[in-house]
Amino acid sequence: MASANRSLNRYFNINGWFFVAPAALLIGVFMVYPILYSLWMSFQTGKGMMTQFGGLANIKRLFDDPMFVLALYNTMIFFIVQVPVMLTLALFLASLLDNPNLKFRGLIRTAIFLPCVSSLVGYAVLFKSMFVQDGLINSTLVGLHITDQPIPWMTDPFWARVLIIIAITWRWTGYNMIFFLAALQNIDKSIYEASRIDGVPSWGRFFYLTVPMLKPVILFTTVTSTIGTLQLFDEVRNIMTSDAGSAAGPSNSALTLSVYIYNLTFKFVPSFGYAATVSYVIVLAVALLAIIQFYALREKD
Template identity: 55%
Template structure:
């Protein structure tokens, strides 16, 4: 018994530093931010306001607009990105395709580019005299440049295109890795039974990739709810807050407007709540019954 306890104590010695670090740098900030959401003010001049910050959310037009914009990005961009990542992974998993390595690298490269750099490039590409407008004019598809960055609808489209361009290849790598572990004999048996390529995709590929699809959907949901760099660098939330995200609003509350760290913490916890709710829904819809 003493020897067993000694072994357990030695085991705790190996992980105690990690446990302390995780508690200090992960859980303490989360708990402290929750306490901060019941206060108002900045620095040492904080005062307890109870649920005042939470009730303020429902009467804050900028927050409501940021929430609508962020959920719009989520509902439109994530499904498109997941479908594209699946399509590219299946296409580039074909052993008969030439230059597979090149195409895999080309599609994945956006995921390792600088967030600020690629956002600025997209801003210039979709500006009034940018390459996109010039190309459309030269193809006689439009007569005058489209106001991609000064029109609320088009500005959202640009941000959605930018996010999709960057993260599709990242998710594709997960699917490609999972496809390598699917026994090829399953597809051979399906072909012998007369199943078409589309039927094989629906009946074999998608069910076998179900855990990875769930994982990438949840991580993509979390990432999109936290979108910041693209919005700030491409449109800066404009025009007229039509593209502002929740994360940008948190930044503005903390550093741009009159600082109110308590209310900023409250808005940040909205993201936490949304992540929890959407993750639970996704597990219920796509997760295993166990």
């Protein structure tokens, strides 16, 4: 019996590796190897393919590089402002749409979800065309007397950042809303009924019942949105830059770490080692923020 068991185990083992091998191999070659190679490269200095070991020279260069500091600053601004704004809006929309008596519920849900089906570059280009100086958005805002003067979306650093935040929020709010909506629909409604009879007001029910029960989904959406925002590239490049130059928005006000890495590698004289060092800043930021968010939102026993 023991030997039969062992041969069965072996049979399972061989089959197990057989099924898993292609994926493990591909991830090894196209993920694990490059990320380690990047780490090694971050200790190399020099231009193009002519590199030598530079120790911590690249890390030192980070602190003396105002462009890097600006890119890090912009990326963090986008992350700190955009992720909470979007997730709050998504949660609010989901809790409004969770009401089964709401009319046109399916229609509204589909409409709000629609942006996340759009092409990433396509929508960026649409936003570019709507937010030009005398374009649709400005003429509407001036026409409605919300502002007296056109807003300098493309020429003022502050407004350029606002535009990027508006764009990403448009694209991803509905996506996150769907996760919240699904989680809300799994909540047993009798809990609400009981607390309503006990006289808990609706905002109290929201903050003391809904939010704690949604913690796992809030964690999921926060971590995925963080990873997405820290890698921001497509929108900045397609709304803010033109082929003519490498500037990302007025005074590089929308320059993100990913755009800077791209510029360092493919626009300027390539400096692979230094670009790899900058990319490791994103790796560390993602890891650090994911750990913080995980501990802040974990289920407490």
